[in-house]
Amino acid sequence: MTDALLDVRNLKIGATAYPPGEPPQEIEIVHGVSFTLEKGRVLGLIGESGAGKSTIGLAALGYGRGGVKITGGEVWINGRDILKGGIRRLRDLRGAEVTYVAQSAAAAFNPAKKLMEQVTEAAIHHKKFSKAEAEARAVALFGKLGLPDPETFGQRYPHQVSGGQLQRAMTALALCPEPDLVIFDEPTTALDVTTQIDVLAAIKEAIHDTGVAALYITHDLAVVAQVADDIMVLRHGNKVEYGTTDQIINAPQEQYTRELVSVRSIQHEEKLPSPDPVLKVDRVTARYAGTGFDVLKDISVALHPGQTLAVVGESGSGKSTLARAITGLLPPTDGSITFDGRTLSPTLAGRSREDLRELQMIYQMADVAMNPRQTVGTIIGRPLEFYFGLKGREKRARIQELLDQIELGEGFIDRYPAELSGGQKQRVCIARALAAKPKMIICDEVTSALDPLVADGILKLLLALQKREGVAYLFITHDLATVRAIADSIAVMYRGKVVRYGSKTEVLSPPFDDYTDLLLSSVPEMKLGWLEEVIAHRKMESAGN
Amino acid sequence: MSPAIKLIAQRIALGLLLLFLVSILIFVGTLILPGDVAQSILGQSATPEALANLRRDLGLNDPAFTRYINWLTGIFHGDLGTALTSGQDIATAIGSRMSNTLFLAFWAAVISVPLAILLGLTAVRYKDRWPDKLISAVTLASISVPEFMIGYIIMYFIGVKLRWFPSVAMINDSMSLGEKLSAVAMPVMVLTLVVLAHMMRMTRAAILNVMQSPYIETAELKGLNSFMVIFRHAFPNSVAPIVNVVMLNMAYLVVGVVVIEVVFTYPGMGQYLVDHVSKRDVPVVQACGLIFAAVYIVLNMVADIVSILSNPRLRHPK
Known part of the structure; x- marks a missing residue:
């Protein structure tokens, strides 16, 4: 034990809970966790939200x-x-001695101060380095982390650099005072998959070069497998399993760990396209008022009844804007949208109630998509009244039927959203969309805010409902594992254009275009050494060019 | 052109437009006031001929539009007109009154603004502990008591019982700075107490709002102490709301001090205005109205410009 840099013994952490309608309660959220970390090692803390991993890190x-x-x-x-x-x-x-890298660097940097001042502040404050030394260290770290123009990078304000660059700058901030231990709290979770891989590689190299010890917190086992020497699996504030990365990934002992490793193993046979698509987007171009450029450029895709079209791409690629154009929230400047054989009015106001009913939507943030002051029954009952005029006992029976379909039982009908878990909230949103008996549902990143196992449950539910109700999904996501799990056809979007479109097998089989190749190869795989392989492969290719 | 400069230019143009509209409003407002200047100058016993002559001499028979244009042109040349009652040049009379008012407002601001911000920062630092509660209670009490009441209380204890300062705040040009300061000491104290609470509470609220931000956590995890976190990281991000409320209070110090001026018989703008309102001296009322409006508009414009400049996104575009 003498060599241990960090030695946590029987750590217990409490919090105040505010259950709705009840007085605040003191609860325990971490129940006696112990572990040690030696100098220069990286320990991954993994678990779903509420597992206590960030709490232990802090x-x-x-x-x-x-x-x-x-x-x-x-x-x-x-x-x-x-x-x-x-x-x-x-x-x-x-x-x-200990520094911290936050999940959202964009929020963790002070918007009013230059990056250099923030990166060097701790080192200067603790008199570890003089101002000149600290700034020289920061410049060196900027360079090591692959930031552009390391000499002048620090003179910028946070809003002047990209999200991926900010996350690297945050790593520089943590490493600048020459700490013994760095806590990385989901440092790449908020990034696009193509950006994540570069930041991950930069972080790994910086950890390796400086010999600093690190706690690496994430919910993504494939990510932590790339950087950690050891992994501790946490659940509900308890240690589930602790071992070397190799052992956790390749020979997990506990049932829960095995579930985490095998997540996203849904098998989905793709269906063949039918002659009559339910939705046909034809050469749609759209722009936001007051901007000079098109966010959607000449988009043409089709969705067939009872099937799923996955729209993939990184943030800013125009996926959600496409959904806005289809729903009529953003009237296209050009092109047409045909739904079930009829041409839809470009504006929301021009659409009939039947148009609205048949095209429903589910959002990423189930939390904000529901009125917190309405019960589940009211939320699901609203479309029943609006579209079908159901009332009283009839309505209540139908609500219960829908709740059964989304696998929530009795007793949920009178609950408020605050009393539901994240996955349950998303299920209620699905029930609300289903209540309208739609022909098609647009799912906008519906699993992105959920833990892997919960997300899996939602995907399985969506597939089961599709089978039973024959509803078609336009599934917007940045997550390729989700795409593999549920799509029949795929449209890859990049900077407002569809760069690749076809059946799932076609799109996911070589030969690839450059962007799809980059996107596919950036998705972390759950195996050791994957990161090195990809980076080496890319270096070789760029050297070859 | 950077967006900040563009926004500031827009804001200044808007301020000027607003000032122009206010000038119309003031002119029209005084037109529809009941009463007749000629009548009030000459008194009840004036003959109709005398009234007609005076009206003609004063230009009251010209169409309103012509009078407005004449008035506005005069203002552009620094001529605010002549007081009807005394025949004095208004600009000269207001000049000395205005400088007295600004002198009082300046010293009240010099003391109250830093004090309010310091108290606000302290209240945040000791949030929900006794210093916070004490600051809140005292400033709330001082804003709740009518200002003339505070004025008389302070006058009674400090002026009459302790005899530290004179209870009448008469100042004139022949006094030295020290004498002037001694004369205005009590009105400055009262004004400070009156404006302190508003500014302090806004400072506290604005900073507490920012204290929830993740970058405050980053600062705390750098090992900075509470005061450094508040001053270095929270304060720069709450400048805009604080400056806004500070400027509103500055405007109050110039425009709203008439009660204090009466209590301490201080020769400022407020008393001058009130005197001439009661005499129906329309040109003086118009001139004072326009100056007060200009003070409000300029100070709020300054607040907006500072807010724009305090936003790094506007100052340093991508």
Whole structure:
């Protein structure tokens, strides 16, 4: 134990819960977790949301977010229990011995200050380096992390650089004071898959070169497999399994770990296109008012009854805008949209109630897509009244029927959204869309905000409903694993254009265009050494050109 | 052109337009006021001929539009007209009154603005603990008591009982700065108490709002102490709302001090205006109205410009 840099013993963390309609309660969210981390090693903390992984990571800085408090146990760093000695000792530790990389660098950087000032602040504050030394270190780190123009990069403000660059700058911020331990809290989760791979490689190299120890927190096992030496699997604030990365990935012992490793194993046979598509988007071009460029350029796709068309692409590629054009929220400047054999009015106001009923939508954030002051029954009942005029007992029976379909039982009808989990909320949104008996549902990133196992459940539900109800899905996502799981045909979007379109097999089989190749090869695979393989392969190719 | 410069230019143009509209409003407003200037100058016993002559001499028979244009042209030449009652040049009379008002407002601002911000920062630092509660209670109490009341209380204790400062704030040009400051000490105290609460509470609320941001967590995890986190990281992001409320209070210090001026018989703009309203001296009322409106518009314009400049996205576009 003498060599351990970080030694966490029987850590217990509590929080205040605010159950609806009840007085606040003190609850325990981490129940006695112990682990050690040696110098220069990387430990991955993995688990779904609520597993306590971020909470444990922040405990290594003696920090509790919001009302979170460390209620028991010891956290030894460099031979000292940091929980003893009060806030002043903790402040000496934070930013000097232990530093933190937040999930959303875009929010974690102060918008009012230049990057250089923020990156060097901790090093200068703790008198680890002079201002000149710290700035020289920052420039070197910018260079090492592959940031453009490292000499002048720090003179920019956060809003002047991209999300991927900010995440690297955040890593520079954490490494600048020469800490012993860095906590990486989901550092690549908010990034596009094509950006994630570069940031991941930069972080891995920086960890390796500086010899710093790291806690790497993520919900994505394939990502953590690329950077961690050891992995600890957490669930509901308990340690489930702890082992080397090799053992966790290739020989998981616990049932829960096995589920995590085998997630996304849905098999879906693609269906053949029928002669009459339910939706036909023909040469649609659209732009937002007041902007000088088209966000959708000459888009033509078709969706067949009872099938799924997946629209993939990174953020800003125009996927959600396509959904807005189809629903009539953004009237196209050119082209036409045909639905079930009739041409739809480009504007929402010009569409009939029948048009609206047959084309429903489910959103990414189930939370904000529901009125928090309405019960589940009211939420699902609304389309029943609006489209079918159902009332009273008849309506209630139909609501219950829909709740059964989404695998929520009795008793949910009178609950409020705040009393549901993330997955349950998304199920209610699905029921609301189904209530209209639509021919087609647009699913906009409906699983992106969910944990892998929960997302899996939602996808299975959507597939089962498709089979039973014959509803077609336009499925917008950035996640290729999801696409593989449910799509019949795929449209790959890049900068407002469809760069590749066809049946799932066609689109996912070589020969690829450059962008699809980049996109496909960037999806982390759950095997050791994948990152190195891809990077080496790309270097070779660019050297070959 | 950077978006900040464009926005500032727009804002200035808007301010000028607003000032122009206000000038129309003031002119029309005084037109429809009941009463007759000639009558009030000459008194009830004036003969109809005398009234008609005076009206002609004062130009009151010209069409309203001509009078408005004449008035506006005069203002552009620095001529605010002549007071009907005393025959004095308004610009000269207002000049000395205005400088007295600004002198009082300046010292009240010099003390109250930094004090309010400091108290606001302190209240955030000790949120929900006794310093926060004490600051809130005292500033709330001071804003709740009518200002003339505070004026008389302070006058009674400091002026009459302790005899530290004179209870009548008369100043004139022959006094030295020290004498002037001593004369305005009590009105400055009262004004500070009156404007402090609003600015302090806005500072506190604006900073607390920012304190929820993830970058505050980043700063805390760098090991900075609470005051550094608040001052370095929260304050720069809450400048815009704070400047707005500060400027509103500055405007109040110039425009709204008439009660204090009466309490301390201070020769400022407010008293001058009130005197001439009661005498129906329309040109003076118009001139004062326009100046007060200009002060409000300019200070709010400054607040908006500072808000624009405090936003790095506008100052440094991509």
